[in-house]
Amino acid sequence: MKLTTDQINYIDYVLKKQYTFENFEDLRVELLDHIASDVELKMQSDNMSFDDALPNVLHKWNDEIACDRNSYYNSVPIIVAKLWKKLDWKYNYFVLLLTGILCFGSMPFGREVWITYAMYSIACIGLVLGIYLLNLLRRNQFNTVLSMYAKNKIKLYVGLFAFALILNIGANYSDGDLLSRPALFVVTHTTLVFAVRTIIMRKNIKIENQLLKVI
Amino acid sequence: MKKQQQLYKGSLNTIIMKLLEQQGKMYGYEITQKVKEITQGEMNITEGALYPALHKMEADGFLDVEMDRVDGRIRKYYKLTESGVKETVSRMEELDNFIRNMQTIVNPNLKLDF
Numbered sequence: 001m002k003l004t005t006d007q008i009n010y011i012d013y014v015l016k017k018q019y020t021f022e023n024f025e026d027l028r029v030e031l032l033d034h035i036a037s038d039v040e041l042k043m044q045s046d047n048m049s050f051d052d053a054l055p056n057v058l059h060k061w062n063d064e065i066a067c068d069r070n071s072y073y074n075s076v077p078i079i080v081a082k083l084w085k086k087l088d089w090k091y092n093y094f095v096l097l098l099t100g101i102l103c104f105g106s107m108p109f110g111r112e113v114w115i116t117y118a119m120y121s122i123a124c125i126g127l128v129l130g131i132y133l134l135n136l137l138r139r140n141q142f143n144t145v146l147s148m149y150a151k152n153k154i155k156l157y158v159g160l161f162a163f164a165l166i167l168n169i170g171a172n173y174s175d176g177d178l179l180s181r182p183a184l185f186v187v188t189h190t191t192l193v194f195a196v197r198t199i200i201m202r203k204n205i206k207i208e209n210q211l212l213k214v215i
Numbered sequence: 216m217k218k219q220q221q222l223y224k225g226s227l228n229t230i231i232m233k234l235l236e237q238q239g240k241m242y243g244y245e246i247t248q249k250v251k252e253i254t255q256g257e258m259n260i261t262e263g264a265l266y267p268a269l270h271k272m273e274a275d276g277f278l279d280v281e282m283d284r285v286d287g288r289i290r291k292y293y294k295l296t297e298s299g300v301k302e303t304v305s306r307m308e309e310l311d312n313f314i315r316n317m318q319t320i321v322n323p324n325l326k327l328d329f
Contacts, residue, residue, distance in 0.1 A: 005287050027266075029282075029289040030243060034262065036288055037244040064263045082267055145270075203274070214282045214289050 001044045003036050011035055011054065019065045024080055026144040026207050031079075035061065076148075084149055091196040099189040106184065116178040119187055123165055126191030130158055133194050136201040142211050146204040150197040161190040223258050227268050229310050230260075232277070232295065232303040240281060240294040243269065269293055277302050 003011075012032055015021040021028040035057055042053040058065075064079045073081035106115050137154065140147050164183035171180045223230070234249055235241055241249070247260045272278045277299035281292045295303060 002286050008287050026291075030266070030291045033242065033285075033288050033290050034244045036286075061262060064266075079263070079266060083270060086267075086271070207280075210280055210282045210291075211289075214284050 001040055003040055003050070007039075007050050008032070008036055011039070014054075014058070015065070019077055020067060020075065021065070021077060023143040023148050024077070024145050025142045026146075026211060027080065029211075031061075031065065080145055080148075083145055084152075087149055087200070091200075092193075095189065095192040095196055099185060099192060102188055103185050111179065113178045115184075116172070116181050119168070119181050119184050122191050123161075123183075123187045126161055126187060126194055129191065129194035129198055130161060133198045133201060134158070136198070136205075140201070140204070140208070142208050142215075144204055144207050144211075146200050146207065150200045150204065154197065157190050157193055160186055161194075164190070224264070226310060227260065227264060228272060229303075229306040231265075231268060231272070232299065232306060235278070235293060235295050236300065236303050240292040242290050242292050246293075272299070 012028070015028050015032060015035075021031070035054075038057045038060075039050065039053045042048050042057060043050060046053070048056070065077045067074060067076065068078050068081060071078070071081050073084050076084070106118075109115050133150070133154070137147070137151055164186035168181060168183035168187070171182055172178050230250065231246060234246060238249070243262075243265055247262070247265060250258050250260050269278065273280060273293070276296060278293045279296045279299075281294065283290050283292065
C-alpha cells in the first residue's frame with residue numbers, strides 16, 4: 001500500500017514542526033522515507049488506517065527524533081545531537097587540546113618577537129579561512145546536519161577573532177613593540193575552529209550536490 | 216533476546232557492510248528489513264543504532280550515497296566505496312576469526328569450515 005502525496009507531505013510537516021527537523025533537510029528526507037515505509041508496512045500488515053499507523057510508528061521513533069531537554073544540544077533532535085557530540089569529540093576537543101599545546105609550548109619563548117610574528121601569521125590564515133568559510137555558508141543552499149553544525153556559534157567565533165586581533169594590534173601599537181600577545185590563545189583557537197568548520201563544509205557540498213540532483 | 220542483541224551490537228557495522236557488498240546499494244529501511252528477514256526476526260536493528268552507524272561510515276569514507284526519487288519521496292541509497300570494500304574484507308576476516316575462536320571455546324569438538 002503506497003502513501004499518497006498528501007500523506008507524505010503530512011509526515012514531512014510533522015517532522016519539521018513537531019520534531020524540529022526543519023533545518024536538517026538531508027536527515028529529514030532520509031527519516032521521512034523510513035517512516036513512510038514503516039507506515040506503509042503497518043497499514044498493510046495490521047490493516048490500519050494512515051491516521052492510526054503514523055502515531056504508532058512515531059512512538060517507536062520518539063527516542064531518536066524528540067529533543068533531549070537535558071542535553072547540551074537541547075533544541076535539536078536527539079539523533080542530530082548524538083552526531084554533533086561525536087563531531088565535538090572528533091574536532092572541538094582536539095582543537096582545544098592543540099591550542100593548549102601550541103600556547104603552552106610558546107611560553108618559554110615569551111620574550112621573543114618571532115612568536116608574535118607567528119601569531120599574526122596564524123591570524124592571516126584564520127582571516128582567509130574565516131572569509132572562505134563565511135562564503136561557503138552564504139552559498140549553502142540546503143540546511144543539513146553538517147552545515148548547521150558548521151554554522152553553530154560561528155558569528156561568536158568571528159566576533160571573538162576580530163576582537164582579539166584588534167586588541168593585540170592595539171596592545172602592540174601602544175607598547176611600541178611586539179612583545180605582548182594577549183590574543184594568542186583566541187587567535188590560534190578560532191583559526192583552528194575555522195579550519196575544522198571548513199573541512200565540515202567541504203563534506204557538506206557533496207551532500208548538497210546529491211540533494212540538488214533530486215529536489 | 217536482549218542479551219543476544221548486545222552480542223550483535225559490536226558487529227553492526229560489519230553486518231551493514233557485508234549486506235552492501237552483497238546487494239550493491241541499499242537504503243536504511245531496506246537494511247533493517249533485510250536483516251530481519253535473513254535472521255528470521257532474531258536480529259532487530261533499531262533505527263537509533265542504524266543511522267548513526269551509517270552516517271559514521273559515510274563520514275569515514277567507507278560509504279558513498281546516492282539519492283533518488285521513489286514513490287513520491289526522496290530515497291537515500293548507501294553503497295560501499297573502494298576503501299569500504301577493502302574494509303569489509305578485513306572486517307569479515309576478523310569476524311570469521313572471532314566466530315572460530317568462540318566456537319573453539321564453546322564447543323571444542325565441533326569443526327567449522329569457512
